[in-house]
Amino acid sequence: xxxxxxxNALKEAMKAKNMPEVNAVRMIIAGLKEKDVEARGKxxxxxxxxxxxxxxxxxxxxxxxxxxxxxxxxRPDLAQKEQAEIVxxxxxxxKQLNEAEMTDVIKQVITQTGAQSVKDMGKVMGSLRGxxxxxxxxxxxxxxxxxxxx
Numbered sequence: 001x002x003x004x005x006x007x008n009a010l011k012e013a014m015k016a017k018n019m020p021e022v023n024a025v026r027m028i029i030a031g032l033k034e035k036d037v038e039a040r041g042k043x044x045x046x047x048x049x050x051x052x053x054x055x056x057x058x059x060x061x062x063x064x065x066x067x068x069x070x071x072x073x074x075r076p077d078l079a080q081k082e083q084a085e086i087v088x089x090x091x092x093x094x095k096q097l098n099e100a101e102m103t104d105v106i107k108q109v110i111t112q113t114g115a116q117s118v119k120d121m122g123k124v125m126g127s128l129r130g131x132x133x134x135x136x137x138x139x140x141x142x143x144x145x146x147x148x149x150x
C-alpha cells in the first residue's frame with residue numbers, strides 16, 4: 001500500500017511539475033530501495049512497512065535537526081525547504097499520536113508486558129516499535145516510559 005502511494009504521488013507531482021514534491025518523494029523511494037536491499041541481505045523479499053515507517057520518521061528527525069541548525073545559522077530559506085520536505089514525508093505516515101494518547105498506549109503496554117522497573121524498558125519499547133511504528137516519536141515515548149516506571 002505504502003509503495004503504491006509513493007509511486008502514485010510521484011506520478012502526480014511530475015504531472016503537476018511540482019519539483020519540490022518530486023524530489024522529496026524520490027528521496028523517500030530511494031530510502032525504501034535501500035531498506036529492500038538490506039532486507040534481501042537478511043533473507044526477506046522486501047522491507048516491512050514498519051521498517052519503512054521508521055525510516056521516514058528518521059528522515060523527519062534529520063530534517064528537524066537541520067532546521068534548527070539553519071535557523072541558528074541565519075538561513076531561513078534552507079530551513080523553509082526542510083520544513084516543506086517534512087510536510088511531504090508526513091503525508092505518507094499514519095496519524096501521529098499526541099502525548100496524551102502515547103501515555104495511554106504506554107500504560108497499556110506496561111500492563112501487558114508486566115514491566116515493573118526501568119530494567120524492563122526494553123520489553124516495552126520492543127512492543128511499541130512493533131505495533132506503533134511511524135505513529136509516535138520513540139524519543140518522547142522513552143521519556144514517558146522512564147517516568148512511569150521510575
